[in-house]
Amino acid sequence: MTERPKLSIKKPLSLNKQSQLFQALKPLQEQRQKENDIKQKKRKVIKETISWLNEQFPACFNLRNLKPLKLNIDKDLYPFLEKPGSPSKAILRKALTYYTNNLHYLKTLINGTHRYDLKGQKVEEITQEHKAFAQNKLDQILRFMESKKVKNLKPI
Numbered sequence: 001m002t003e004r005p006k007l008s009i010k011k012p013l014s015l016n017k018q019s020q021l022f023q024a025l026k027p028l029q030e031q032r033q034k035e036n037d038i039k040q041k042k043r044k045v046i047k048e049t050i051s052w053l054n055e056q057f058p059a060c061f062n063l064r065n066l067k068p069l070k071l072n073i074d075k076d077l078y079p080f081l082e083k084p085g086s087p088s089k090a091i092l093r094k095a096l097t098y099y100t101n102n103l104h105y106l107k108t109l110i111n112g113t114h115r116y117d118l119k120g121q122k123v124e125e126i127t128q129e130h131k132a133f134a135q136n137k138l139d140q141i142l143r144f145m146e147s148k149k150v151k152n153l154k155p156i
Helices: 015-056 073-082 089-100 103-111 128-153
Strands: 114-116 122-125
Touching: 015 089, 073 089, 089 103, 103 128
Parallel strands: none
Antiparallel strands: 114 122
């Protein structure tokens, strides 16, 4: 028969040890807070850029009625970036990536028939390869979300 492990009661850390531990962890907490602040600023800039796109091109970037975007639509947007109050090319690309990796956008792309330009007009059909790519991307995202959910539910 195997022997059961003996339970031991650990003594709480002294105030001095607690203080030392807190001081040692403080730089890590500050670094994590800075990283979170940077991420929040990036998200805010991306959301502002998507709002800008919605204001400038409501027929194409309607958040309540997503449409599959024309391939290389970023090149059509570049001339509009010279106006005051418009985002930079790098931020625009990040915002478009965020927009096109959205679950609802991917579902719209999979179920749609055509892609749309900035005026909201049909310009090209969506190929089966693009639909398959979107389905693969959607499946990847859903698997990732499911794994995160499972990790959060696991007992410690």
